[in-house]
Amino acid sequence: MHTAFGRRGLVQISLAAVLAIGAAIAVSGALEGGAAEFDQGARLASICAACHDSDGKSDGIPPLTGLDENEITEALARYRASESPSIVMHAIALSLTAEEVRSVARYLADKGKEARP
């Protein structure tokens, strides 16, 4: 996944952020049904589609295909923690709630399986 999201860094901070996200998921997880989460994930993924080509061919910006849910969640936690390596992804990660991260990560991971890696 380092090829898709750039260098790993700030392991301790990102681990803390992932744990915080995990705790929030545990609280909010009971509230919504699966279909609603899919709708939310699909709508949130529209944010990604403005820069990441949907068929994974885009030059210059890595595709989002072939990533699992944890990889996407962890990457967003790292982007949230630091403005390097991408100010764009830093701002996007800051704008998402923990529950939104879960929805969009699950949606993208499922969708990515359908597309070729």
Place this chain on the structure above:
Amino acid sequence: MRALTRRQFGAGAGAALAAVAAPRLARAAAKPPVAVIGGGVGGATAARYLAREGLDVTLIEAKERYVTCFFSDLYLAGLRSLDSLTHGYDRLAQNGGIKIVHATATGIDPVSKIVSLNNGTKLSYERLVVSPGIAFKFGAIEGYDEAATAVMPHAWMAGPQTELLRKQLEAMEDGGTFVIAIPPDPFRCPPGPYERASLAAHYFKQNKPHSKIIVLDAKDAFKAQELFEEAWARRYPGMIEWLPMQFTGGVKAVDVKGGVVVAANARFPAAVANIIPAQMAGQPAEAAGLTDKSGWCPVDPVTFASKLQPDIHVIGDAAIGGDMPKSAFSANTQAKTCAFAIAAALNGTPPAAAHLFNSCYTFLGPDDAFTNAINFAPVDGKLKMTDFFISKVNATTQERRRMAAEAGGWYQAFMRDVFG
């Protein structure tokens, strides 16, 4: 981590399940008709995402093809073809299930909810999205009218005007002066005029190195000024002269025949003059009663519903809802937010939280670009900037190259998101 509001989750599990089950039946029974006026970035994105939400969408756009204003400075510098910036509506029709009507809206009746078209047909709608882009305030500069654009192009709506400016720059002799006049805020693409000066300088440096660029600004400062000025000194020393309002008193008139741009305190003879006029919302915004006295369309920052007319939403450059700049990226995120809000209202789906974001790649040279990234959120009925990030002035050559490469990839992905 932003807290989840009570409203977002107040429905609880039972209500959420009921709300999910009902709209799917409603979708199957009858698709509510939604009309979209304007096939630019805002309108095309809105049409695409409204159709995805299961609505019956008609997109009204007079032109068969759309040329993006963004990246057109690369065309002016000879770095990109106009063809690569030109997009049609076939994929929206074929893959998106959207009805495309190439016509002009001549009237909107907000009470009976009918749009009249210049081809004689009438379209009824449940909701109407208006994404008309900009129009120019001709007359703000004496002598600069529609006819004058054939001699001194604005090139601020991409297409024939952009081609005209490119031809003029190509025909200009080495040692000539290219004058760019920048309008007062707000205008489409705030970094655009300064990017244009940068890329024109790149073209001159390669082809006519004794030429000069004079930038006449209606302001005394501009956004990302340090980034531009650093690049101008580093890449194009002595070529670009930026003159703020306080030096010139502002552009007051043009002498089209004499080729002179006239400011309050000085006259600027120009081999090529690019006059970017003051702007307002494009038609039919004013005719439909969607504009206030500023000439722009006030909207609700969550749904982009017009504050002046019922069941009509305004997105993109024409809308004013606070801090969002008039950019294609803004139009794209506004279109999505608006589409989800309309779907929630018509289909009974749960409302989605607004995610309003802007990012613009700006070129300083062919392999030298910077970007910004801004989040917005509704605060007291207006869109307020909540996070702002921008590339560093002392970015490395490698980083600048990477931004330029990212920009190219972004354009490709963005066009797929907008036009399918």
